[in-house]
Amino acid sequence: MAVSIRLSRGGAKRRPFYRIVIANSRSPRDGSFIEKIGSYNPQLPKDNENRVIVDLDRARHWLSVGAQPTDRVARFLDAAGLLERKARNNPNKAVPGEKAKERAEERAQKAADAAEAAKAAAEAPAAEEQAPAEEAASNSEEA
Template identity: 50%
Template sequence: MAVKIRLKRIGKKHKPIYHIVVADSRSPRDGRFIEKIGTYNPNLDPPLTILKMKNSVSWLIKGAQTTNTVKSLFSKSGVLLKKHLLEGVKKGAFTTEESKNRFDAWYKKYRI
């Protein structure tokens, strides 16, 4: 079973809100899903993204593929960086404390 992390559309006409979900790639866009890991509201300025960081990273480590839009959202929120740092710790490139410090430094610089 191929697993994808993608957007599920909810909301009114012309006022979309999306759930970020983990779903089987064969299921329809607004159909069954395995787990809801966040929400995305593009109607606000700036757009609001709420994510469960641990769940997002764990699904990426398990091999779930992201759609282009979700990959962009993950990049902006730091999920992809967190996954990258955890893989570096697993390979022995640096310690857990150093990866936490690197992520905190990035968060302070790019997230207000």
């Protein structure tokens, strides 16, 4: 029988409360369990000592027997100093997808075009100011 240490949900709608239980891995999430070894209340602030309560002796026993904790329970046990959890590394997590890259390129192109148009618009009045000054100078020479 494969045994796991996992969370079993309780509480009302939008007010979750979890029991940390030892259960057969084939049983439903909120179904029957072998033993309750703690609780987790995500509604409490993270620094509250009652947010996660674990009976470390029983958890140690079940880990020695071969029970496999889920990821979330492994985090709790790691925080309690009972289990060493390997840190995960996903270097591609922050890399944007293809569509996002295309949208970023389009935005950059539009920004470059707008900057170029603004520069051309700024140069055009300056050129127009020089042209009337030259015409006025040529008119004064003729007179």
